[in-house]
Amino acid sequence: MTVLKKAVGDDPAPGAIQDHPPERPMVSYQAIRKSFGETEVLKGIDLHIKPGEKITIIGPSGSGKTTIIRMLMTLEEPISGVIEVDGEPLWHKEVNGRLVPG
Ligand SMILES: Nc1ncnc2c1ncn2[C@@H]1O[C@H](COP(=O)(O)OP(=O)(O)OP(=O)(O)O)[C@@H](O)[C@H]1O
Numbered sequence: 001m002t003v004l005k006k007a008v009g010d011d012p013a014p015g016a017i018q019d020h021p022p023e024r025p026m027v028s029y030q031a032i033r034k035s036f037g038e039t040e041v042l043k044g045i046d047l048h049i050k051p052g053e054k055i056t057i058i059g060p061s062g063s064g065k066t067t068i069i070r071m072l073m074t075l076e077e078p079i080s081g082v083i084e085v086d087g088e089p090l091w092h093k094e095v096n097g098r099l100v101p102g
């Protein structure tokens with residue numbers, strides 16, 4: 001599976017959020033793993049998307065493209081790893097300075 005990124009230009013992209021630092025990812029997948037039963041689908045995905053950045057995920061059928069997007073909508077839970085949106089973990093909460101499953 002491959003992720004293609006369109007570079008962000010100097011102008012803020014449509015949809016970019018004004019007070020979000022342009023270099024800080026809006027969406028960040030960190031070491032994301034996902035299996036369905038015996039089928040290991042995502043084996044440690046790292047993907048960082050800046051505000052307004054456009055990406056395309058391409059790959060063979062069954063390679064996990066839809067699973068990646070479903071995780072962002074909280075329709076699938078990763079087995080391990082952290083997904084952050086605007087710096088906030090989707091599936092975790094911070095307890096005593098550590099991220100634990102939410
Ligand atoms: N809810 C589920 N239960 C069991 N297996 C699943 C589930 N969702 C996805 N899978 C399996 O995970 C793998 C990845 O599926 P996914 O739908 O993410 O692939 P895809 O890259 O989007 O494929 P396509 O190009 O056909 O849309 C496949 O082997 C699929 O059968």
Ligand SMILES: [Mg+2]
Nearest residue numbers: 062065066067
């Ligand atoms: Mg799909």
